[in-house]
Amino acid sequence: MAKRVYFFGGGKAEGKGSQRNLLGGKGAGLAEMAGLGLPVPAGADPLLVSCRSGARKSMPGMMETVLNIGLTSQTIPGLIAKTKNERFVLDSYRRLIQMYSDVVMEKAAGVEPAEGKGVRQQLEAELKKVKEAKGYKSDADLTGADLRGLIEIYKAKVKEVLGKDFPDDAQEQLRGGITAVFQSWNGRRAVSYRRIEKIPDEWGTAVNVQAMVFGNMGERSATGVAFTRNPATGENVFYGEWLVNAQGEDVVAGIRTPNPLNETTRTASAGQLPSLEQAMPETYKELVAVRNRLEKYFRDMQDLEFTIEDGKLWMLQTRSGKRNGPAAVCMAVDMVGERLITRAEAVLRVTPAQLDELLHPILDPKAEQQAKTIAKGLPAGPGGATGQVVFTANDAVAQAQKGVKVILVREETNPEDVEGMRAATGILTARGGMTSHAALVARGWGKCCIVGASEIKVDVHAKTFTAGGVTIKEGEWVSLNGTKGVVYPGKLPMVGNEDNPSFTQFMKICDSVRALGVRANAESPADAAKARAFGAEGIGLFRTEHMFYGKGAEQPLFLLRKMICSGTAQERRKALGELFPFIKSDIKGTLEAMAGLPVTVRLLDPPLHEFVPNREDERQKLAQALGISLEGLAKRAEDLHESNPMMGHRGVRLGVTYPEISETWVRAIFEATAELIKEGKKALPEIMIPVTCDKKELDHQAEMVQLIHREVAAKFGMKKIPYLYGTMIEIPRAALKAGEMAQTAEFFSFGTNDLTQMTFGFSRDDIGSFVPDYLKAGLLPADPFQTLDQTAVGELIAMGIERGRKTRPKLKVGICGEHGGDPESVKFCHRVGMNYVSCSPYRVPIARLAAAQAVVEEKAKKGKK
């Protein structure tokens, strides 16, 4: 049998810091500190011990601890004699009864008391009674006599509530404590926490049995927690809190206002309370030395627990400290500057979620803790938002113009809502997935958005919605946490994320490490400029469709509709001719904004019927322009209707059936490029054909592209207009046929939204009806539109790249689906050898970080082999 019990203490330890998986985080830290010769209470042997949990990964407050084990009618007199401090011993004993009866005798024994009838509450009530009777303010006011009386009351109460005597045998107490800590791994809180944090159930916890040291032994005793740097800001200052004459749980429980650790970090709330620096300068100095030693040793900010027993410092815990986004970035950058860590290590010190925190203002987390959740949905657009509810896009625009902050609440959004979405501060929909229209648009704009909140029932006519038993009327306030997908009633305060000076430096570190290129998806010249500012090295997907939505889009949209509803190719060509200047100007603006960097322009992609107007007045105007009746228009619109438009007449299929459409776009690309070159600018367009599934489609369109190229080049008196010709790989067949496709395509861009749709047979607009059940039943590890399915979709991607590069070794390969901004997916893209990922502008920093992490993780893996 493997060794299961490890000793530590007195400058020696059987375990090591690297044995975290065996000893747990706490145990490993204690062993390491003991090995370093730091003052650590020894494990296992001494008279009084604590039993403390400690899994591989910190789960703060989720598991149990039992202190003061070993106090019995036999040992109490001895301890009093030894310490000459009866009050301290009795205080420790009443703490033992209180904790043990709760954790061991009730919880671990599986007793399920009625609400408020738990042994802990009942004992606390007794304690309160005694204090009230005596007029005491604090536990510290209790005298030895008070405690002696209280202990008898406690014992009687335990017997009454649990039907058992409190055990008076040290061995029995220890067995009970160990068992209880092990069992707390399966406690309700711990299990929920593991679900959220994705910690595997099979890890289990270690139990640390350690000699007690006492912070409650009098005025020369104390206990505290400290962080080697400020975990909220990352600032390189020693930060912490402590209490005199107390045990650790008192600090955590918040019964007394804790003292500041030192003068540097004293805050207003600490008032005049003495700092440890002032109260115990020698011990403080010793603690500072420990701090310095540990940080240098662990090369990361540490979260410390210490106790001062009668003037002597004991270290109870050291572990890597939790931190928020700004702090993580600041510390990573600082530690590189201090030569404490390498750039590669720095890159691993910030999670993508932490970086994301820096990019969006958020709801005040404290206010959130106290607010009532009325609905949950998908976290489609991160950050927070608070505003007054409106139910139509028009109302959103009207209210926003008056300066009102509005939250647009819709059953689901459609392209006609775009104006309202832009005007809103936040968006909330009852339907849709992470890549639904609302989600895509919101993320593109860095806007807070929750979609698929199926609990909310929207009544557009009454202008109300109901959720969690609450009915919210138009004009009432709601608040959204778009990072978690939570909806609150009322107006919650916001916390800004000001410009962080470390951010730019950190991004530079990432860029120096990563190999993968990072581009952005853009829908307008303005998007492109924003993307460039976020560090995008090109546009991986320029969707010209955007020019048909939103403000200023009336004219091009009208012309597009005219084109779509044309009765003949001639009519269609005429409308396209009128549309041409708009397309060209849009493309030219984007190429110009990205001058010197490549811009992948996708030809028209969506099914045409998406653009047909629904509003009566717009239909009338359109029919008039086409010289047909409303019925005639309705017939043409009906002809465009499809059962499954996602797999219908779109993308390259439009280019084959209506060649004049692709021609117009291609001509616009070449003319815009030629004009920019004539103006002395470096335009690098890449023409991308969407929705292909066969080389022949690419050949068909390539012939047209070459023809238009010759025409435009001749018109501008140029020999050649630079461009690349390539395709989206977004249909499973395209991935399988990639070897042939690469004969014609000079680049591939994996469209993983569609590829996921077709590979799974999941319509992203319709998954709301079953994917939540799938996630709940554990049938899917994650929404595949959020996190790339690396097993099957990933296999198709890897296969596509391999086959493509076999034909054309220098084939340029990227990804332009929403996954391009998902960290795990970015890492996957690095591993399969893509040249770049492309994501929404706001995700560019995240992608840069993930790409850098991929390099470091890959090297670590190789190193291990």
Next chain:
Amino acid sequence: MAKRVYFFGGGKAEGKGSQRNLLGGKGAGLAEMAGLGLPVPAGADPLLVSCRSGARKSMPGMMETVLNIGLTSQTIPGLIAKTKNERFVLDSYRRLIQMYSDVVMEKAAGVEPAEGKGVRQQLEAELKKVKEAKGYKSDADLTGADLRGLIEIYKAKVKEVLGKDFPDDAQEQLRGGITAVFQSWNGRRAVSYRRIEKIPDEWGTAVNVQAMVFGNMGERSATGVAFTRNPATGENVFYGEWLVNAQGEDVVAGIRTPNPLNETTRTASAGQLPSLEQAMPETYKELVAVRNRLEKYFRDMQDLEFTIEDGKLWMLQTRSGKRNGPAAVCMAVDMVGERLITRAEAVLRVTPAQLDELLHPILDPKAEQQAKTIAKGLPAGPGGATGQVVFTANDAVAQAQKGVKVILVREETNPEDVEGMRAATGILTARGGMTSHAALVARGWGKCCIVGASEIKVDVHAKTFTAGGVTIKEGEWVSLNGTKGVVYPGKLPMVGNEDNPSFTQFMKICDSVRALGVRANAESPADAAKARAFGAEGIGLFRTEHMFYGKGAEQPLFLLRKMICSGTAQERRKALGELFPFIKSDIKGTLEAMAGLPVTVRLLDPPLHEFVPNREDERQKLAQALGISLEGLAKRAEDLHESNPMMGHRGVRLGVTYPEISETWVRAIFEATAELIKEGKKALPEIMIPVTCDKKELDHQAEMVQLIHREVAAKFGMKKIPYLYGTMIEIPRAALKAGEMAQTAEFFSFGTNDLTQMTFGFSRDDIGSFVPDYLKAGLLPADPFQTLDQTAVGELIAMGIERGRKTRPKLKVGICGEHGGDPESVKFCHRVGMNYVSCSPYRVPIARLAAAQAVVEEKAKKGKK
């Protein structure tokens, strides 16, 4: 340079019959006959020659021939002296002028005369004039003097029309003839024929230059064509036609009624005309000997051309004869009986299309030739139909009940039209593909059906449709050729395909050769019985959905709707309880009809909203039953609406979100099986989970299946109810994850309709808007819903089988998409190692044939290696 000129004649030949690709079919046959010592006019050298075309594959009448080459002012007197027959020589010369001026001087020279102004018509007009002036009935009445005058008129006319003299040089005539025959490969007729028959352009034709023999040398001369067996029935009788004193073109041109070859095959139309058997008994005997020798030698029915020159028999051609379906089957069976061919060869002698002819009555081909085509569509349901047009399903039912034969014409069909579709004799739709609803249903019923006839414009209100410039009103007759997809106005006569006695025997031959199992897709016990009669070895796909359509479906459909529109799981369970007896009875009936054979029952597959009623009265009834308002019902229906239902909430996804639905079906399967076993019948159900893409889905449903199994087994006091548990593989991800899926699944059934949809990103209901353009532009070799895409979809299938069998070597694998009845796809299924194919009952014989052919072709390929 390769040898390009091959000699044959006088019992010797430089070429061989196997050199068909080099010498062409005619040349190869001539070389082979010459080699056999049969009387074949020699190639190349003699004075008068013919130039005749001959490609690898016969293209009857599509290319040119020039006879009598070499007659000039210098050679004519010599030939007259030699033959002592001036009239014959002059007749030959006028034939030369007539043919040569047309084929060589006009057509091959690229002269394009106005309509009716071609040289051939003008010469024929002169011939007619002379005959009328003399009061002659036949060309044979022309005297030598008549011909001498006519020749001068011809020569003048040629000069007048073509501006050139008729060439009087034998070498020039020969060069011109050879060139003209080569050029006729690119003539308009030949090109069109190649398109239809899919003959590659690059093959080209051979030119056979051969000594002339003359059937027009007097009463002891003759010419004829013969088939070694009757090509219309397959009967083993020598069948043919001949004319005395004529050249071959006279037989083909139909100027004179031809004589019968013998007494056995004399028909009414031949009247009292003497047979060759009577007129020239010796020569006939010689010809019979040639017939016997050639058929034994080529081991197939031959199509012969012969000429008798002054009593001597000459063979001008032998080739494998064209035949219709019944003849092909009859001959294959007979020849196996005669030990002329092996079973393996017999299997290759019948094409799937020929076999199909036996299974459906057809339009009379002769009437079709003369009818006007008004529209073309996709040949969705083979066979022919003629009937009076109706425009609604209700009208179809009403008229059919009165005994009227109706053709149901719709823009497209939906499930509510099913009743009308069943009542109709034929179905015609403007939209939809080969696997559209109408097509699937029609094929399942063996009903004539044309879909996607986009030229037809349906006006349902006016009850008319327009196509090819013709407007057809309700009640007017139209005729459909569902094998070719052609629509004719009017009532065309039908030709029945009576029960063919050879059919059963031929199928037995196929079954003895094939390795692949053949099952049928069925929708009802009646279907199953029919499938069994057609030779199905099980049901590969039993779709219980059928019980909700058509006659007698009112009650189950109403209960299903109640279930779908339930507001709570409890309501849903109640409705399912009421539905249960219907489901069980349907499944039991099918299991019973197939007793002893496996029946794969698919759990509920389609998106629920498909069943929600559109009709006001039905909605009212449903709302009432549910105790909700019409608006409430509308809301529930709206909630079920999906953007892309094909990739939405269907199949196993329903089973996960509404477990009670799958449970009901599974319970019905087990109870039906248990009851049949108790009744002493052998029921072999296979439970099939549709639309899966992950092993976890299968595990989730398997748990439920095992639970219900235990419950039902206990209820019936049985230890175990036999069943297999498996899944459809119809989502690309399922094929990729097949290795894992096979851990749980005991069988796979490839659903290639959906697999094709997702692999291509083609919605089968929407491809009508672009696939026709794709086919026209050559971007697709075929509609992938008709013929399986063996490159990409095929790769996924092969991958799925390989991965599945790696996990579970005995995994049973089949296909249940529409491709299961497509011959090329069946062969593919054999090659990738499937256990069976499953197709609609009417396609079962085709699949049995294709499966047998696959074995033979595979062996041939292995033999070659």
